Amino acid sequence: xxxxxxxxxxxxxxxxxxxxxxxxxxxxxxxxxxxxxxxxxxxxxxxxxxxxxxxxxxxxxxxxxxxxxxxxxxxxxxxxxxxxxxxxxxxxxxxxxxxxxxxxxxxxxxxxxxxxxxxxxxxxxxxxxxxxxxxxxxxxxxxxxxxxxxxxxxxxxxxxxxxxxxxxxxxxxxxxxxxxxxxxxxxxxxxxxxxxxxxxxxxxxxxxxxxxxxxxxxxxxxxxxxxxxxxxxxxxxxxxxxxxxxxxxxxxxxxxx
Amino acid sequence: xxxxxxxxxxxxxxxxxxxxxxxxxxxxxxxxxxxxxxxxxxxxxxxxxxxxxxxxxxxxxxxxxxxxxxxxxxxxxxxxxxxxxxxxxxxxxxxxxxxxxxxxxxxxxxxxxxxxxxxxxxx
Numbered sequence: 001x002x003x004x005x006x007x008x009x010x011x012x013x014x015x016x017x018x019x020x021x022x023x024x025x026x027x028x029x030x031x032x033x034x035x036x037x038x039x040x041x042x043x044x045x046x047x048x049x050x051x052x053x054x055x056x057x058x059x060x061x062x063x064x065x066x067x068x069x070x071x072x073x074x075x076x077x078x079x080x081x082x083x084x085x086x087x088x089x090x091x092x093x094x095x096x097x098x099x100x101x102x103x104x105x106x107x108x109x110x111x112x113x114x115x116x117x118x119x120x121x122x123x124x125x126x127x128x129x130x131x132x133x134x135x136x137x138x139x140x141x142x143x144x145x146x147x148x149x150x151x152x153x154x155x156x157x158x159x160x161x162x163x164x165x166x167x168x169x170x171x172x173x174x175x176x177x178x179x180x181x182x183x184x185x186x187x188x189x190x191x192x193x194x195x196x197x198x199x200x201x202x203x204x205x206x207x208x209x210x211x212x213x214x215x216x217x218x219x220x221x222x223x224x225x226x227x228x229x230x231x232x233x234x235x236x237x238x239x240x241x242x243x244x245x246x247x248x249x250x251x252x253x254x255x256x257x
Numbered sequence: 258x259x260x261x262x263x264x265x266x267x268x269x270x271x272x273x274x275x276x277x278x279x280x281x282x283x284x285x286x287x288x289x290x291x292x293x294x295x296x297x298x299x300x301x302x303x304x305x306x307x308x309x310x311x312x313x314x315x316x317x318x319x320x321x322x323x324x325x326x327x328x329x330x331x332x333x334x335x336x337x338x339x340x341x342x343x344x345x346x347x348x349x350x351x352x353x354x355x356x357x358x359x360x361x362x363x364x365x366x367x368x369x370x371x372x373x374x375x376x377x378x379x380x
Binding site: 020242 | 269271273274276277281282283284285286287288289290291292293303304318320322323324325326327328329331354371
């Protein structure tokens with residue numbers, strides 16, 4: 001490809017390339033070691049640059065460290081320009097394949113995605129009940145739970161009321177979760193362009209969600225999260241970002257021509 | 258990676274500017290990002306270990322029994338005396354996690370190449 005300029009190791013022209021993401025040509029930044037302990041570089045075509053590093057021919061044996069590298073490379077690039085993250089584990093057969101199958105093949109669509117995500121960031125929030133505090137609150141405020149719990153002090157392990165007790169606790173927890181989750185999401189949504197709410201991963205999880213936020217509104221969302229944390233004494237809040245829009249990017253499916 | 262906790266002791270917001278540990282990264286990037294058609298050879302081996310679905314089926318007898326056990330174990334006088342302050346600065350994550358979170362912790366405890374525990378909150 002005559003229009004291709006590469007900062008990746010030229011000796012690797014025919015080898016497999018791990019692709020981290022796509023950014024603007026001329027604004028991209030790549031540095032350090034990537035997946036497979038090789039140097040990260042940029043492969044440019046037209047208005048776009050792929051962030052890549054060479055990997056071996058065989059199947060990629062990804063380690064936990066590689067996941068962190070994938071994330072670090074994208075965070076670094078994102079500090080300089082908008083980045084469209086690719087799914088972890090994306091490998092193409094050569095420099096030419098990166099251009100032909102990605103940068104050239106989807107040029108228009110990738111350009112419009114980069115434009116859309118210009119000056120935006122993903123922030124991810126996880127909120128979890130503090131187990132002991134929330135259970136204590138349920139025991140103190142739910143009469144049925146308190147009564148069953150008292151009865152279980154002297155009951156046998158096989159007493160069927162144990163299940164009743166657990167069910168009552170789960171019910172109370174679910175009600176508290178629903179109310180808190182609604183409030184948290186509504187409060188943060190005011191600062192966001194878009195959001196993705198995920199199903200809770202465990203019994204104590206209140207919210208696991210990503211918010212797409214204009215960069216100038218990041219501080220506003222942070223303040224809202226701080227206010228929520230101050231108000232909800234029995235919930236811990238964990239806010240990560242700004243990051244590239246991992247949860248918000250997608251391409252329209254396209255048949256191989 | 259810097260983790261700052263904003264505000265006073267009455268707040269409880271952990272703030273990280275970027276994913277700072279394996280759990281964050283798994284949560285954030287696995288199954289996310291652009292997928293580019295059939296051209297791509299996604300040939301990743303060895304990640305199965307960390308994609309265990311730790312989801313708990315909340316409406317099950319097992320879960321109910323765990324809840325029952327958790328509230329029975331609860332020492333309310335201790336909770337009252339200790340107050341929220343103690344719950345909050347309750348040392349490392351590991352210590353403050355109770356039984357309900359067991360499943361979630363399981364997958365991050367078998368790191369194969371580097372530890373990823375997040376710095377615990379100070380003060």
